[in-house]
Amino acid sequence: MNIPSNLMYTKSDEWVDLKSGKMGLTDYAQNQLSDIVFVETLVDVDDDLEVGGEIASVESVKASAEVYAPAGGTVVAINESLEDAPETINSDPYGDGWLVQVEVDSQSDDLMDAAAYEAYCADRD
Amino acid sequence: MTYIPHSPKERDEMLATIGVEKLEDLFKAIPAAHRYPDLDLPPALTEMEAAAELSEIALANETTAELVSFLGAGVYNHYIPAAINHILLRGEFYTAYTPYQPEISQGTLQAIFEYQSMMAHLTGMDVANASHYDGSTAVAEAVNMAMAQFRGKRKRIVMSQGVHPQYRETTNTYTQFSDMEIVGAEAGSLSTPEALAELIDENTALVIVQYPDFFGRLFDYTKLGEAAHEKGALFCVVANPTALGLLKTPGEMGADMVVGEGQPLGIPMSYGGPYLGFFTTRNKYVRKMAGRLVGESVDSRGQRAFVLTLTPREQHIKRERATSNICSNQGLLALAAGIYMSLLGQTGMRHVAELCYHKAHYAAEQIANIPGFELCNPEPFFHEFTVCCPEPVADINEHLLEHGVLGGYDLGQDYPDMENHMLIAVTEKNSKEEIDALVAILSEVSHD
Secondary structure, three states, rough: OOOOOEEEEEEOOEEEOOOOOOEEOOHHHHHHHHEEEEEEEEEOOOOOOOOOEEEEEEOOOOOOOEEEOEEEEEEEEEOHHHHOOOOOOHHHHOOOOOOOEEEEEEEEEEEEOHHHHHHHHHHHO | OOOOOOHHHHHHHHHHHHHOOOHHHOOOOOOOOHHOOOOOOOOOOOOOHHHHHHHHHHHOOOOOOOOEEEOOOOOOOOOOOOHHHHHHOOOOOOOOOOOOOOOHHHHHHHHHHHHHHHHHHHHHOOEEEOOOOOOHHHHHHHHHHHHOOOOOOEEHHHHHOOOOOOHHHHHHHHHHHOOOOEEOOOOOOOOOOOHOOOOOOOOOEEEEEEEEEOOOEEEOOOHHHHHHHOOOOEEEEEEEHHHHOOOOHHHHHOEEEEEEEOOOOOOOOHHOOOOOEEEEEHHHHHHOOOOOOOEEEEOOOOEEEEEEEOOHHHHHHHHHOOOOOOOOOOHHHHHHHHHHHHHHHHHHHHHHHHHHHHHHHHHHHHHOOOOOOEEEEOOOOOEEEEEEEEHHHHHHHHHHHHEEEOOEEEEHHOOHHHHHHOOOOOOOHHHHHHHHHHHHHHHHHHHO
């Protein structure tokens, strides 16, 4: 399982890059969901996003999951390419599969670093 | 009887497991006085006696089998081909409910798929769902879908007063505890598309009109649809499916959703139901659509097969985030509509629509010639029109009933400003003789 060390993680399996403000679903999450067929982004550019706010709804063949913001701030970009290629989250969850980018002004108190998240994932398997 | 799930031995085992001696002990929580109440029932009848008594009660009804009917207002007296009932009553179809292991029932899924395909074609749209309970719930689901589309950010619904009063009432029931605001009364009972367009703003999620409207009037809603889209709102048309056999489709007018009552498609009037709600939309909104959806696929052997598709939309997966909490459909009646449309075909649908249109226009012309009666509205109409009468509609209808004629709908019931307005529907079942008889009786009224 891929867990980049430069990112922070949540218990609900989102990642955030506190430098760039990009966030998305982890490798663990995409693997659990299996083939992702649809992504609906639930925020717009310029929205004020709060920590824990819903940023997207992701559907796989037989399941649906909500994605919550690991960090808050003003939304500066959303990944529109996922509309036509939602499977990018499966193939590149930390790269081209990012969901939303914000100008970070707050973050969840429960963020984990890569080592903590790896232990958290191992506990669940 | 092959279906007895538990033998007496198994019941005893279950009772013993939970430590109860006999079945009656399970009802001890109910006060003894209420446990086995005496029911005030007449003596038991034999099957033959019961059938005779029920027949006698049924005979007290006056039905459209004996009466000549000019009543419509949302439910229409069309001819139902005999083949429909014969196919519906086949055991393979006549089951109680949508199967819970759907893919094992390929026949049921194919029937729904064919219904969906024909419904989408008839309305000029991309996709139809497997149906809703009736026209009013289909309208309410259109409002639901618009609310979901804008994630609650837009809070205004512009709904014409020309949408069936009961559909509007059902919509109000659905939305009463939300913060949605439904406007439309401002444009007047007899609103025009232009007046409705004035009410559309940046906060509007949905504009919804009826085609023909409740008063029978026909408008080309293309410009209204454009006005809705200019403000980013969705545009829904509530349509009469019979009329769509002849008229420009709402799809051609730019509708995002076309919904309505499917009863005219081979379903009996049955004193108010059960009916069929149809719901069609564009591909781009399909994930926000409520209800079940059957899709065509291939199985592991590469053979054509049907599946329930896009199910993550639905409540059993998406829970409170689903557009609607209704995934059920009106399977048997969707099948009836599917059989009706396939029996008639595109040519037959057009033929029925033309018969309705021409007979209604003959009737309207004759009635307008009676002194004291006139057509209330100048707009084109399909098979239903509003007549301004010289006397209260209830009085006229009483008089008509004495002659075995079921008169039109009294619009004053729903619209206080429409006293003495009668809504008259004419279908292919009304003969010229029947129309002439209606005109003759109305002429007597005018001489009173």
